[in-house]
Amino acid sequence: MKQEDFEEYVKYLQNKKFVTSRRPSAIIGNFYMLVTIVIMSICIIIYVNYVVPSQDIGKNKKENVKKINNH
Numbered sequence: 001m002k003q004e005d006f007e008e009y010v011k012y013l014q015n016k017k018f019v020t021s022r023r024p025s026a027i028i029g030n031f032y033m034l035v036t037i038v039i040m041s042i043c044i045i046i047y048v049n050y051v052v053p054s055q056d057i058g059k060n061k062k063e064n065v066k067k068i069n070n071h
Helices: 003-015 024-070
Strands: none
Touching: none
């Protein structure tokens, strides 16, 4: 191999982008992480929109009952 050919080959290797496939376990791990984030987001939205307001309504009912009983 000539020196010039070797230099060209080295430049080719330096500029070449290595394409490797991702490990299947990393892909599955990322998928489960995404699913977990989506499920947790849905749970938080449901909790904030339905559970907390119903607890507030329950507190208001108890306070109203106490006011009625005290009068």
